[in-house]
Structures are given as structure tokens and as C-alpha cells.
Amino acid sequence: MTRILLIAEHDGKTLNPSTARSLAGAKEIGEQVDIAVFAADAGPVSEQAAALEGVQTVLAVERPENEHALAATLAPQIQELAEDYTHVLMPSTTFGKDVMPRAAALMGVPQVSDIMEVIDEHSFKRPIYANNVIVTVKTPAEPRVAGTVRPASFQAVGTGGQASIEKRSTSAELPDHTRFVELQADESDRPDLQSADRVVSGGRGVGNKENFEIIYRIADKLGAAVGASRAAVDAGFVPNDMQVGQTGKIVAPELYICFGISGAIQHVTGIKDAGTIVAVNKDPDAPIFEIADLGLVGDLFEIIPELEEKIG
Amino acid sequence: MKILVPVKRTIDYNVKPQIKRDGSGVNTEGVKMSINPFDEIALEEAIRIKERGDAEEIIAVTIAGSEAQQQLRTALAMGADRAVLVEVDETVQPPLAARALLKVREQEEADLVLMGKQAIDDDCNQTGQMMAALWGRPQATFTSKLELSEGTVRATREVDAGLETIEIDLPAVVTTDLRLNEPRFVKMPDIMKAKRKPLETTSLDTLGVERPAQLEVQTHEPPPQRGGGKMVESVDELLSELKNRGAL
Ligand SMILES: Cc1cc2nc3c(=O)[nH]c(=O)nc-3n(C[C@H](O)[C@H](O)[C@H](O)COP(=O)(O)OP(=O)(O)OC[C@H]3O[C@@H](n4cnc5c(N)ncnc54)[C@H](O)[C@@H]3O)c2cc1C
Ligand SMILES: Nc1ncnc2c1ncn2[C@@H]1O[C@H](COP(=O)(O)O)[C@@H](O)[C@H]1O
Numbered sequence A: 001m002t003r004i005l006l007i008a009e010h011d012g013k014t015l016n017p018s019t020a021r022s023l024a025g026a027k028e029i030g031e032q033v034d035i036a037v038f039a040a041d042a043g044p045v046s047e048q049a050a051a052l053e054g055v056q057t058v059l060a061v062e063r064p065e066n067e068h069a070l071a072a073t074l075a076p077q078i079q080e081l082a083e084d085y086t087h088v089l090m091p092s093t094t095f096g097k098d099v100m101p102r103a104a105a106l107m108g109v110p111q112v113s114d115i116m117e118v119i120d121e122h123s124f125k126r127p128i129y130a131n132n133v134i135v136t137v138k139t140p141a142e143p144r145v146a147g148t149v150r151p152a153s154f155q156a157v158g159t160g161g162q163a164s165i166e167k168r169s170t171s172a173e174l175p176d177h178t179r180f181v182e183l184q185a186d187e188s189d190r191p192d193l194q195s196a197d198r199v200v201s202g203g204r205g206v207g208n209k210e211n212f213e214i215i216y217r218i219a220d221k222l223g224a225a226v227g228a229s230r231a232a233v234d235a236g237f238v239p240n241d242m243q244v245g246q247t248g249k250i251v252a253p254e255l256y257i258c259f260g261i262s263g264a265i266q267h268v269t270g271i272k273d274a275g276t277i278v279a280v281n282k283d284p285d286a287p288i289f290e291i292a293d294l295g296l297v298g299d300l301f302e303i304i305p306e307l308e309e310k311i312g
Numbered sequence B: 001m002k003i004l005v006p007v008k009r010t011i012d013y014n015v016k017p018q019i020k021r022d023g024s025g026v027n028t029e030g031v032k033m034s035i036n037p038f039d040e041i042a043l044e045e046a047i048r049i050k051e052r053g054d055a056e057e058i059i060a061v062t063i064a065g066s067e068a069q070q071q072l073r074t075a076l077a078m079g080a081d082r083a084v085l086v087e088v089d090e091t092v093q094p095p096l097a098a099r100a101l102l103k104v105r106e107q108e109e110a111d112l113v114l115m116g117k118q119a120i121d122d123d124c125n126q127t128g129q130m131m132a133a134l135w136g137r138p139q140a141t142f143t144s145k146l147e148l149s150e151g152t153v154r155a156t157r158e159v160d161a162g163l164e165t166i167e168i169d170l171p172a173v174v175t176t177d178l179r180l181n182e183p184r185f186v187k188m189p190d191i192m193k194a195k196r197k198p199l200e201t202t203s204l205d206t207l208g209v210e211r212p213a214q215l216e217v218q219t220h221e222p223p224p225q226r227g228g229g230k231m232v233e234s235v236d237e238l239l240s241e242l243k244n245r246g247a248l
Helices: A017-029 A043-050 A071-082 A094-107 A213-222 A230-234 A300-311 B037-051 B066-078 B094-108 B127-135 B188-194 B235-244
Strands: A004-007 A033-039 A057-062 A087-091 A111-115 A117-120 A123-128 A133-138 A145-149 A164-167 A178-185 A198-202 A225-228 A255-259 A276-281 A294-297 B002-006 B009-011 B033-035 B057-064 B082-087 B112-116 B139-149 B152-159 B162-169 B172-176 B199-203 B216-221 B230-232
Touching: A004 A017, A004 A071, A004 A094, A017 A033, A017 A087, A017 A094, A017 A117, A017 A145, A033 A043, A033 A071, A043 A057, A043 A164, A057 A071, A071 A087, A071 A094, A071 A178, A071 B127, A071 B139, A087 A094, A094 A111, A094 A145, A094 B094, A094 B127, A094 B139, A094 B152, A111 A123, A198 A213, A213 A225, A213 A255, A213 A300, A225 A230, A255 A300, A276 A300, A276 B235, A294 B235, A300 B235, B002 B037, B002 B094, B009 B066, B033 B037, B033 B066, B037 B057, B037 B066, B037 B112, B037 B172, B057 B066, B057 B094, B066 B082, B066 B188, B066 B199, B082 B094, B094 B112, B094 B127, B112 B127, B127 B139, B127 B172, B139 B162, B152 B172, B230 B235
Parallel strands: A004 A033, A004 A087, A033 A057, A057 A164, A087 A145, A111 A145, A198 A225, A198 A255, A255 A276, A276 A294, A294 B230, B002 B057, B002 B112, B057 B082, B082 B199, B112 B172, B139 B172
Antiparallel strands: A117 A123, A123 A133, A133 B216, A178 B162, B009 B033, B139 B152, B152 B162
16 A cells, blocks of 8 residues: 655745645556645744645654754654655655655655656656656565655646644654754745746856846746756856756746757756746857757847837 | 765767677767766866865766776776776666765765766766655755755756756755856876776675665667658748648
8 A cells, every 4th residue: 555755845935836846757657646744833834835736645744853854854753654655745845855765765765866657657758868868767675665656747636625733742852953043035025936937047148247237137027936057156146056967956937938048958958847948149059959949040139128128 | 075976978979879690789889979068067177166165075976887987087087086997798777876976985985075966978868866865865956056055055957947946955966057167177197196086896796785676677669750741942932831730
């Protein structure tokens, strides 16, 4: 009997959209999915998780140590809950990538990272070599499967569900060798990059931090989230959490428009799941045009104002 | 303090991987091989720590076939003091790599393990975390800034929400992100000097490493290709194409 435990990602108040997408992946493995919410106060997040379509039970694990998502404190508790399950899953975001392997090692099982397709309960497809190669891997049947689900590969499940919420306690002794200090988050009212329907990105071609305003403006006009290439982040145009690509965020919007990005494989890896990719670059030979659905050769500083005007 | 830096030999990040005709793997024959870029960053950070006087010795280690001596020599040329090759002819996935690295760590009594967050061949992003778990010690993954003080490390981590700072007690495992530093270029005289630095070879059995369960890799295939794109000549054409596709 397949029983799946999905670990919720959240910031203490709001469930991260990666959870609803990972749930869709989990449902392809089996029907019985529970979600665990580790928090100091799990109330609001548990309710959001319970509203996701097709969840059996939400396990609310409240401990003061769970205020911040630290791998060293979460992994032993996940190991403890895992006893009742055949599969333990997390989203393959920085949260899941940090915590899951630690829990998998405690459980004594290998991990399938970045599940992009479910073949059966024990066989999965996952990307390697920056998404240039897809492998099919098979896990040992016993004792259980540990994996991270690639959110970009699955459409989020809807809401309207009414799962029951159960309080659960864990007895694992938690270490104090790892301490949260602070989180510097860029507060922005723009849509979340990883779940937005539209994303506008800028690269080194934008030139500098001041010029990046033009990218924000066109993004706001389109109601889009804003992303960037690594070169733009490294050059200090934008903060690191805007990086799209192999080592940044994997995005899957319906529309992805990039300006002044050359199209290095490490960047392209992050956008392959987008619906329509539009590239604007002044170099007609830029590799980005090989993968873009629509390409326009030209200077972004001329094209963006024209776009703004014509979108109205 | 001693720092252990695990390095993995991978296809150079500029090379586009080619799948073998029978789908059994990726061709590495005649392909440029390098140190995994994240491990190079880890090594650079270790060297800077040593140059500041906060570490006495840097040991580079790899679990691989004998051809990985080449990458260990590069690590020595960059500034590692010694190298250890755990020679294997079997498949090494993160559960096995973590166990082997842990044995070497124990043998060397290193207080800090500095390694890549991810190997760019398997893209697993698991080994450091697994090692820290089995060791029962702290981990700081995705590190873009590292500050050492007496017995602790303050690590700034690149997470999806922004930059998170945590403090961990030593000994510990730290995995590196790209913006931690920019690795130095190796100079000719250093390559010559590296030839005289010690490179020890050992085996999993000598170290007493247990074989954990791993994944069975069944097939390799190319990713689904995106349909052929179209070049447009003007903003007007772009907008009408987008509207036709229902994308705007
Ligand atoms: C291990 C590893 C991981 C990496 N991970 C990532 C990752 O996650 N994400 C990522 O993005 N990169 C990543 N990179 C870096 C990647 O290899 C490229 O260096 C990077 O993507 C280049 O960014 P860019 O396209 O903005 O810059 P460039 O390659 O410099 O391209 C700039 C482009 O702008 C165009 N341009 C200039 N001016 C204008 C103008 N006025 N109008 C229109 N076009 C203009 C130019 O023609 C050029 O094509 C990684 C690299 C490594 C080694
Ligand atoms: N066979 C190996 N030998 C040495 N180090 C390794 C090996 N495999 C993985 N590593 C280290 O673990 C990191 C993460 O690898 P992975 O979990 O495979 O993505 C790499 O950046 C290396 O530092």
C-alpha cells in the first residue's frame, strides 16, 4: 500500500506554491498523500495545506525549534514520521534540497533528486547535466523512497479540499549546533518568480543596475515576475534570489521574455518548461534564438519602450 | 585546523554532453574533464582561509578511478597540501561518496569539510548533506559567504527567499555556491611544484566503507526538444504572434 508523506514548504505564514506543485507529482505515485507542516505555530499553513485538492491528512508538527526550517532540526523529525510511509517527498527548492538528503541519509536510503516524471512507484525520470540528459532511475523497493519533486514539471493542484488536520508531536532529540541568525529577503509586491504565469528577465545586456528599471517597468506592465541571468546577478544589477537557471531558480511560466541574455546552457536549463519563450537580443547569432519560440533581433532599449507603448 | 576538500572529476562545464549510442551513459572518452566548478570554489575558499592563517593544512580527496589523479594534481597546484585518491571501479553515487568521504575525514581529523553544493554531472546536490547527517554534525549548504571564528562558522546561504545567515559549530560540512569567490588560475611553477606534493591512494575496503543501497540507473535519453522557433522582424509582429498563441 503506497502512502506518501509530503513536507510542506512555508515561511511560517504562507504555504509556498512549490507544495501544490509537488503534491501533483506525489499524486502520480499514489492516491494517499499526507502533508506535514513543521512550524512553531502551524495553524495558518496547515489550513492552507488542508485546502489543497486531494490531501488525506495534514500533520501539524509544532515545536519551538521548528520556527525556522533548519535541516539539522527537521531531518530527525522527518525520519521519525517516515516510519508510516512508503514515500517521503519534498519540493526540489533550496528548502527541499537542503533538508531531504539529510533525512534520506538518516533513513538509510538513497534519494531521487528533481523527479520530473513518475513512471511507477519506484521508477522516475530526472534531469542530469544541467537538463541536457534525462535518466530513468529505479529505487530499492524497501524500506522507502526519498525524493525531491521538481515543481516546474507539475501543474499545481487546485484548492477546495478539506483534509483533516492532526496535531503530531515528535520526540527526536534536536541538536543545538545549528542556529538561525537572519533572513534577508527582498520584499517585493511582484509575483513570485517560481509560480508566476509570466516572467520577464534581464541579462548582462541591460548594462547596469539603474537600467534594470526598464525591465521592472515592462514586467509590471505585463503583471510579470522579474528574473535575471547569473551575469546580471554577479554584476550586482539585481539580488541573487532573482537568478534563473541551473544554479538559480527553475521557472515554468506560460510566457518567458528575456532581454539581453545570450542563452548559455546553464540559463536555458531554468526556462525549458516555459510555455512560450521570447528572446530579444541585439546579436542575431545569440544561442538564445535556437531555443526561443519567438526571437527579435534588436536593441532592448529601443524595443522595450515600443513594447510598453503598444501594449497600452 | 585541517580542511578537507572533496573534489569530483566531471565533464568540463563548457562541454555539451553526448549520450552513448546504447543509452548506457554519457560519453567521457576524449572529452575535456575538469574539477567540478563548485569544488574549485570550495578549494579556493580553503586556500584563502589558510592564507589568512586560520588553517594549517588542506587535503583534497576524490572517490574515483585512477584517471582522477589529474584533477587531484590540479588541486595540489591550486594550493592543496596533500591529496587522497580513494580508487574505485564501481559506480559512486552520493550515499557511497558520503560514507567514503566520512571515513577519510575521520582518518584526517579534519574540522571543516568544504565541498561543492552539487556535482554538475549528476546534479544530485546530496553528498554534503548526507555526510553531515551520518556524521551527526551541522551543515551549511548553498554558502555564498563564510566567516570563521573560534569554533563556529557563520554562513550566508543563497536560498530561494533571499540570503539566510546561520551559525554552526565546528566540526561541520559547508557546501559552496557560485558567488562565494572566484577561483584563481593555476600558474606554471605551481604545476611543477605540485608534482612533488604527496598523493596517496587508498581503497574503500582499506577504509572499511560499507556499501549502501544506491539507485539503479536504467536509461539515458535526450530531453524533449522544444519545437522550432520563429524570428520576427518587428515589435508589431511579435505582439500579433503572442496574441495568436494566446500568450498575451
Ligand atoms: C556551474 C555554472 C552554473 C551556472 N549557473 C547559471 C544560472 O543558474 N543562471 C545563469 O543565467 N547563468 C549561469 N551560469 C553562467 C552562464 O554560463 C552564463 O555566463 C550567463 O548565463 C551569461 O549571462 P548573460 O546571458 O546575461 O550574459 P552574456 O552571455 O554576456 O550575454 C549578454 C547578451 O546581451 C546582449 N546584449 C547586449 N546589449 C544589448 C542590448 N542593448 N540589447 C539587446 N541585447 C543586448 C548580447 O548580445 C549578449 O548576447 C552558470 C555557469 C556555471 C559555470
Ligand atoms: N566521487 C566523489 N569524490 C569526491 N567528492 C565527491 C564525489 N561525489 C560527490 N562529491 C562531492 O559532493 C558534492 C556534491 O555532489 P552531488 O551530491 O553528487 O551533487 C560535489 O561537489 C563534491 O564536492
